[in-house]
Amino acid sequence: MTATDTMAGAPAPATATAPLLEVRDLHVEFHTRDGVARAVNGVNYSVNAGETLAVLGESGSGKSVTAQAIMGILDMPPGRIPQGEILFQGQDMLKMSAEARRKIRGRKIAMIFQDALSSLNPVLSVGYQLGEMFRVHQGLSRKAAKARSIELMDRVRIPGARARVNDYPHQFSGGMRQRIMIAMALALEPDLIIADEPTTALDVTVQAQVMDLLAELQRESTMGLILITHDLGVVADVADKIAVMYAGRIVENAPVHEIYRQPAHPYTKGLLQSIPRVDRKGQELYAIKGLPPNLLHVPAGCAFNPRCPMAQDVCRTDVPPLHTVGAGRGSACHFWKETLGD
Amino acid sequence: MGRYVIRRLLQMVPVFIGTTFLIFVMVYALGDPVAAMFGDRAPDPATAAQIRHAMYLDHSLPAQYVHYMKQIFTGNFGTAATGQPVTELMGSAFPVTIRLTLVAFAIEAVAGIGLGLLAGMRRGRFADTGVLAFTLLVVAVPTFVTGYVLQYFLGVKWHVANPAVAEGAPIGDLILPGLVLAAVSLAYVARLTRTSVAENARADYVRTAVAKGLPKRRVVTVHLLRNSLIPVVTFLGTDIGGLMAGAVVTERIFNIHGVGYQLYQGILRQNPPTVVGFVTILVIIFLAANLLVDLLYAVLDPRIRYA
Ligand SMILES: Nc1ncnc2c1ncn2[C@@H]1O[C@H](COP(=O)(O)OP(=O)(O)OP(=O)(O)O)[C@@H](O)[C@H]1O
């Protein structure tokens, strides 16, 4: 099934080919004892088939919550989606039945989590956990599912797959475990994979290997990839475009190379300056001053204003809309022109 | 796995010797069994010495213990106060008590886990609050009160169940006593399961199971419940011993002639062979149950199996 032939009845796409996934004005809030935490406040982003979107932002900016909303695995309650649409192949998943969404999960949209050790079931063998995908979604027998699991493990290059298929998660190294998570996500050849900080829990040397594997597997196919990370360093090589999140909003989105050359938002600029770089070795690393806002008390106006070196009075009163900066580029800053010009 | 079993078996040897020796000493401290035979009359010293010799009582305590152990390993458990061999009493008492314990165990496991799962999955809601209140009530009321109250209402007043257990203790008659015996443990199992389920429900691997698109039933039974039951199984296993001990009280309420009844008689009549013999068998059953649990534990949790 292609993205276009499911568009009947859906609003006409803006471009010739409709995106594989389009998040529109998504809001997510958590009702907690201390009040309502608005974790996601009107996020828009889209991914096309074969494309990689990197979602960046500090801890707590709402990257994972957005992903969980797409997957349909938010904790509800306390979570709630008061507003927004999540169009997958043209259909709003938020309007689907629970059963219809379940059938999309794993089969059409799969997710790779950050910590493979805790994300895999400790008491079931990896073969069982991989095979479950085939048994549940395709009705394969245990034996056939096991054979497919071994193939998958080979595909993500786990040495000695046949001998290790009955091993348990704790018997693998961190890098191998994350490969198993990747294998699980790939099992049914989904149209979209969401990888939520897939390498954060790994050693630096292993990080690169796992990232390369993911990029390679994606290149071979037409699947879309949403790569959530707060590491700008890895993004340049693998992503096609970037969305930067701050306090539950997209503050800047752009094709990957433009953002590196010329950020249009002071927050992105700060993030870029805080990457360690070989050519600036010895210099002190730049860090954005201050802390991300408390979601129960997001500052009025631009949420970034208390930490922004360019903030003016208007920033403390008016929420900046996402200004169009160029083709496929936007910046939620009142002074995006000045930022670009710097 | 084989080495694991052997290690566990070896660990049981000192436990067995320690507990049985302790019982032996305690029974010895109960008083002079020879004097007890004669009741209020003072025995003739020569006769008493003769009996003492015949009963191996003129040796040191450790020597008596070794002698006793040698005898029971040849199947000779001595004679009871009634003159019957102790093994004969065991043959009639143990099947009854074991049946009662098994009935209680089944009730405890099924109802406890069921209620705990229900509460854990609906944390903070009505079902949860209800289960919590129920368990609190059950734990707070002493077993013999629960026993007599249920016996009176269900047995005597409403005729739902037999108030006393018939000769031979058929399973049907044991359901009410089993429920009474299981009550407190059932409450603990329910609470333990509830906590464990609620904790595991938030675990990352459960979220993964949902993200894989598995049906809810499968997420709960294959992924959530299996992990949540690990601590519950440990409790259930160690509780078999507790149930057998509790059976002593329950047997009195419902007039069941099981191990509790015989032990009580043995202590009342200061008959060491009865008391030590019955307790030794209880210790063996307890150790076997523990071994079984350890094995089950290893089956449930591969991290232990391969440690
Ligand atoms: N189940 C929940 N209940 C209450 N608040 C939640 C819940 N899940 C997330 N949040 C809140 O939502 C906010 C956004 O969290 P999110 O996990 O999306 O951040 P993130 O951008 O992924 O950060 P990180 O880089 O640390 O993963 C956080 O402030 C968090 O406290």
Ligand code: SF4
């Ligand atoms: S709107 Fe103002 S405060 Fe916000 S980023 Fe732009 S300049 Fe800084």
Ligand SMILES: [Mg+2]
């Ligand atoms: Mg996150």
